[in-house]
Amino acid sequence: MANITLDDAPAGGIALAxxxxxxxxxxxxxxxxxGILLVIAPFVVYPVFVMKVLCFALFALAFNLLLxxxxxxxxxxxxxxxxxxxxxxxxxxxxxFPPEFAILxxxxxxxxxxxxxxxxxxxxxxIYFAMITLALAQMVFFFSLQTPKFTGGEDGIQAVPRxxxxxxxxxxxxxxxxxxxxxxxxxxxxxxxxxxxxxxxQVCKAIRDxxxxxxxxxxxxxxxxxxxxVLSATLAGLAGATKAIVFQLASLTDVHWxxxxxxxxxxxxxxxxxxxxxxxxxxxxxxxxxxxxGLGSWVLVIQGVIFVICVMLxxxxxxxxxxxxxxxxx
Amino acid sequence: MFELxxxxxxxxxGQVLLGLINGSFYAILSLGLAVIFGLLNIxxxxxxxxxMMGAFVAWMCLNYFGINYWAALLLAPIVVGATGxxxxxxxxxxxxxxxxxxxxxxxxGLALIIQGLFRNQYGSSGLAYQIPAELRGGQNLGxxxxxxxxxxxxxxxxxxxxxxxxxxxKTRLGAYLRAATENPTLTQAFGINVxxxxxxxxxxxxxxxxxxGVLAAPIYSVNPNMGADLIIVVFAVVVxxxxxxxxxxxxxxxxxxxxxxxxxxFYPEASATxxxxxxxxxxxxxxxxxxxxxx
Numbered sequence: 001m002a003n004i005t006l007d008d009a010p011a012g013g014i015a016l017a018x019x020x021x022x023x024x025x026x027x028x029x030x031x032x033x034x035g036i037l038l039v040i041a042p043f044v045v046y047p048v049f050v051m052k053v054l055c056f057a058l059f060a061l062a063f064n065l066l067l068x069x070x071x072x073x074x075x076x077x078x079x080x081x082x083x084x085x086x087x088x089x090x091x092x093x094x095x096x097f098p099p100e101f102a103i104l105x106x107x108x109x110x111x112x113x114x115x116x117x118x119x120x121x122x123x124x125x126x127i128y129f130a131m132i133t134l135a136l137a138q139m140v141f142f143f144s145l146q147t148p149k150f151t152g153g154e155d156g157i158q159a160v161p162r163x164x165x166x167x168x169x170x171x172x173x174x175x176x177x178x179x180x181x182x183x184x185x186x187x188x189x190x191x192x193x194x195x196x197x198x199x200x201x202q203v204c205k206a207i208r209d210x211x212x213x214x215x216x217x218x219x220x221x222x223x224x225x226x227x228x229x230v231l232s233a234t235l236a237g238l239a240g241a242t243k244a245i246v247f248q249l250a251s252l253t254d255v256h257w258x259x260x261x262x263x264x265x266x267x268x269x270x271x272x273x274x275x276x277x278x279x280x281x282x283x284x285x286x287x288x289x290x291x292x293x294g295l296g297s298w299v300l301v302i303q304g305v306i307f308v309i310c311v312m313l314x315x316x317x318x319x320x321x322x323x324x325x326x327x328x329x330x
Numbered sequence: 331m332f333e334l335x336x337x338x339x340x341x342x343x344g345q346v347l348l349g350l351i352n353g354s355f356y357a358i359l360s361l362g363l364a365v366i367f368g369l370l371n372i373x374x375x376x377x378x379x380x381x382m383m384g385a386f387v388a389w390m391c392l393n394y395f396g397i398n399y400w401a402a403l404l405l406a407p408i409v410v411g412a413t414g415x416x417x418x419x420x421x422x423x424x425x426x427x428x429x430x431x432x433x434x435x436x437x438x439g440l441a442l443i444i445q446g447l448f449r450n451q452y453g454s455s456g457l458a459y460q461i462p463a464e465l466r467g468g469q470n471l472g473x474x475x476x477x478x479x480x481x482x483x484x485x486x487x488x489x490x491x492x493x494x495x496x497x498x499x500k501t502r503l504g505a506y507l508r509a510a511t512e513n514p515t516l517t518q519a520f521g522i523n524v525x526x527x528x529x530x531x532x533x534x535x536x537x538x539x540x541x542x543g544v545l546a547a548p549i550y551s552v553n554p555n556m557g558a559d560l561i562i563v564v565f566a567v568v569v570x571x572x573x574x575x576x577x578x579x580x581x582x583x584x585x586x587x588x589x590x591x592x593x594x595x596f597y598p599e600a601s602a603t604x605x606x607x608x609x610x611x612x613x614x615x616x617x618x619x620x621x622x623x624x625x
Contacts, residue, residue: 073431120610123617124569127373130434131565132613138562139606146599257562261438268435300446307439311425311432 023328027193030276030330034189038182047178048246053286054185055243060266060278061192062235067264068273069196070228071208072122075130076137077236077263079117080110082255083140084237089157089250090150099163099171099180103241110237111230113140118229122222134257141255156251160244177246184242188235193275195231204228236263265303268310271317274330280318342595343474349591350584351480351549354487355381357583358542359564361494362535364573368511369531370422372433378561379444380536383410384543385552386448389459399462399548406544407537414536418529441558448554456551483545490541491580498576507531566609572622582620 041050059081066072088106091097097105121132144151151157162171171177195201207214207221215221244250253259262285270281285303292299310317316324323330359377366374374380387406391397397405417440425432461479468477498504510517510524518524543557550556571582586605594601612620 073434075434120613123613127367127371127430127434128569130431131373131569132609134562135566135569135606135609138559138566139603142602142606146602257558261442264435264438297446297449300442300449304439304442304444304446307442308421308436311436311439312421315428315432 026328026330027275031190034276034279035186038186042175042178047174049286049290051174051178051181051246052243053283054181055239055246056263056266056286057279057282058185058188058242059236059239060263060270060282061189062232062239063263064267064270064272064274064278065192065195065235066228066232067267068277069201069208070204070225070232072225072229073130073264074121074133074229074232075260075264076117076133076135076140076257077233078255078257078259079137079140080114080233080236081240081243081259081263082144082250082252083113084110084240085244085250085254086144086151086157088241089160089244089248092163092245093157093160097163098167099165099245102163103184103238103245106241106244107234107237110240111234114230114233114237115226118226118233122225122229134260137255137260138257141252141257144252144255151250151252154252156249156253157244158249160248160250162245162248171245181242181246184238188238189279192235195228196275200224200227262303265307265310267317269306269317271320271323271330272315274317274319274323276330277317277319284318337595339473340475345591345595346588347474347476347480347484347591349588349594350484351587352590353584353587354484354491355542355546355560355583356564356567356587357491357580358487358538359560360567360571360579360583361491361576362538363564363568364576364579365494365498365538366532366535367573369507369514369528370418370426370433371430372422372437373565374532374535375434375437375561376417376440376444377437377536377539377564378557378559379441380410380414380539380557381543381546381560382448382554382557383413383444384540385459385547385556386452386543386554387540388544388547389457389552392459399544403541403544407540410540410543411533411537415529415533417536418532422532423525423528441561445554445558452554454554456553456556459547459552461548479548483549486545487542490538491583494538495576495580563605566605570605570609570612570619572619574619575621578621 041047059077063074063077066074066077084106086106087109088097088102091105092099092102117133117136120136121129124132145153148154162177164170165176165180169176169180171180203214203219204224206217207219207224211221240250240254243254266281266285267278268281269284270279271277288302289299292302295302314321319330359381363374363377366372384406387409388399388402391402391405392399421436421440422433425436465479465482468475468480470476496504498507506517506522506527509520510522510527514524546556567583567586568579570586571578573579586608589608590601590604593604600607
């Protein structure tokens with residue numbers, strides 16, 4: 001478990017003082033570049049597509065926080081994403097919540113679910129952890145399947161009203177909604193960046209790399225693991241809740257294990273344990289799904305092939321490879 | 331006719347039998363996972379797809395080549411096991427040196443490929459596979475009706491499970507295997523071909539999955555998705571039992587199938603989730619699993 005990124009991490013987290021200042025400047029430049037892209041994007045590309053990418057990018061970022069920096073491979077992240085989508089869709093449609101509260105309630109439920117599932121899953125390590133999270137997520141899937149009063153069963157919750165943000169901005173307009181989604185994405189990214197570079201994030205990395213040693217230094221490894229798990233689940237919930245408002249739909253697809261697989265794939269393609277990798281990975285996979293949507297089951301095969309290629313030849317991912325080339329962590 | 335807790339015995343024992351059948355699939359599949367995990371340290375996510383392949387090879391044998399069930403029972407594990415050996419040699423071997431989680435991701439990708447290919451070719455509605463003529467019909471036992479084929483599945487699985495246990499715990503080859511599981515480097519130093527052993531072990535585990543697939547073919551329809559959901563339940567079974575003990579895997583598999591069958595009778599709403607709920611309880615009470623060694 002300990003060294004999922006150790007062999008492949010571009011800089012292994014051992015940045016010297018002078019290079020770390022250079023890295024900071026580089027990251028600031030990337031953030032500014034990303035901000036500019038976000039502003040231009042809706043005028044160049046179909047905004048709903050960009051919003052889809054942003055929702056999945058946030059989902060992948062949340063997943064990567066857990067795997068890349070906590071060293072914990074969750075194979076059931078669809079549970080938090082999908083459950084938050086259901087809750088926010090239900091809150092917006094049935095209870096008539098305004099969008100901001102609908103999203104917040106989805107996030108909250110995902111966080112609580114993450115707390116319960118995380119507390120169970122961290123009782124086992126490594127491969128068992130992945131199997132437990134997968135099994136628990138499957139339980140959520142069956143729950144969603146069997147409670148059609150809440151989830152709408154096979155139909156899902158459709159025609160979720162987008163509503164008015166703070167009672168002022170009409171989110172029915174794609175452009176207006178886009179700025180909200182872009183803001184949520186950016187806030188999520190900055191939060192994750194802050195978490196990774198905080199003392200808390202450093203301890204998480206230490207636990208990832210050598211758990212017994214971190215424990216011997218007096219850190220309560222399990223509490224850190226649980227905390228990073230809850231953070232990751234909450235942010236995955238934020239992504240799922242936002243997605244439900246954008247597409248006005250929450251369905252069984254969102255809680256299915258294949259969704260958990262997709263987020264793993266996005267993170268792997270972009271670069272495990274890199275800050276910006278999941279964004280690139282989400283862009284690649286979502287675009288691929290968009291262009292190949294007519295191919296039916298072949299999408300599954302192509303995703304599988306990408307998995308195999310990434311694991312066999314390309315474990316750094318796209319951003320990891322760039323980081324290696326320029327010799328700085330990204 | 332007497333009734334048990336308001337449930338007619340026909341329904342009760344029918345579900346118990348179905349539970350035992352599911353339990354035998356859980357047992358064979360978790361046994362294969364445990365054997366593979368012991369030596370390769372990876373969780374074989376492709377296991378469900380390989381179970382499905384076993385059923386499909388049996389179906390193809392019958393429909394394309396006219397090979398009957400009994401020959402398929404032998405042939406399908408060999409064919410699917412051979413593909414497993416190819417996967418191990420071509421792919422898994424090359425990533426043995428990196429973190430074992432990559433093995434999980436690789437086998438997950440392979441499962442997607444296999445399922446996608448079969449879905450493209452055969453659709454997802456499922457194909458029928460006839461029960462072999464020798465095992466059609468059944469016997470009325472008074473308290474229940476026993477279809478011969480279902481009885482055969484339970485007996486055949488038990489025999490295969492016990493034979494595997496015997497092979498691993500009581501034979502020389504099994505002793506090599508256990509030695510290599512404990513310490514591959516030292517075992518190799520004694521002149522035992524560990525890489526070959528690893529390849530054969532993977533092939534054997536995969537063949538077990540394919541065998542279960544052939545057994546399942548006449549009961550459930552042959553369907554590209556038949557392994558995908560099953561494998562997740564088997565993961566829960568493995569978490570409950572722990573992968574340290576062969577007999578443990580067998581006992582856990584059968585008893586969980588039985589519990590699932592009983593749940594279907596008394597509280598059908600929970601039958602899909604009961605194994606996951608038991609997993610949660612076991613994690614709370616005995617985190618290492620019922621038969622597991624503490625990590």
